[in-house]
Amino acid sequence: MASKREQTRERLLTAALELFTERGYDGTSVGEIAARAGVTEMTFFRHFPAKASLLVDDPYDPVIGSAIAEQPPALDPITRTARGIRSAWQQLPQPAVEEVRVRLRIVAQTPALRASIASGTAATETVIAGALTDAGTPRSEALIAAAAVMAALNTALLEWSLTDDNDLGKAIEVALDVLEDRRG
Incomplete structure (x- = not known):
């Protein structure tokens, strides 16, 4: 059973998604979310x-x-990152697809949130670059690989959110396939 903290967090997420859907992100205040x-x-x-x-x-x-760190260091940084993310995706419990779609669709349709996604992306890029540099990838190459992979994933996920496709995993896989199938 979920703790009281987890239940409260879930109520806040549910209330926010309902209000964002009804009124839009910019038309919803924190006070209204809390009240709902x-x-x-x-x-x-x-x-x-x-x-x-x-x-x-x-x-x-x-x-x-962790999944990137487990990939063979001999792989190029983008392939190593793509394979690590693919492995991580397979390890994680599958999220509620419709909730993910609603969240991402709101982000895709709200210009101010596109900027906010950058801070989350930067944190993930830092984790990716750290895993790559720990295995000997030069810092600049690790940063470039992290940024390239996150740009591909963000693009794929935001585009997926605007469709009715229920296969979130496929959107992730397509982005990773494009990265791994680049021609040199």
Whole structure:
């Protein structure tokens, strides 16, 4: 059974997605989210540092870093990263596809959130670059590979969110396939 903290966090996420769908991201305040979830604004901020965090936070960075570190160091940095992310994706429990779609669709349709996604992406890029440099990849190559892979994934996921396709994994796989199938 979920803890009280987890239940509150889930109520806040549900309330936010409902309100964002009804009123749009910009037309919804933190106070309205908290009220719909039956908590105070202070409680909201105990769970999320900002409204954008409801949509752009990524809890998978540690799994991604470990999966990349497990890839053979002889692989080029982009292939190593793509294969690590593919491995991480296969290890993770499958998320609720419709919730992911709604979250990403709101991001895709809200210009201000496109900028917010950059901070989450930067954190993931740091984890990726760290895993690559720990295995001997030069820092500049690791940073470039991390940025390239995250750009491909973000593009694939945001585009997927605007469709009715229920196969989230396929969107991720297509992005990773493009990266691994580049011609030199």
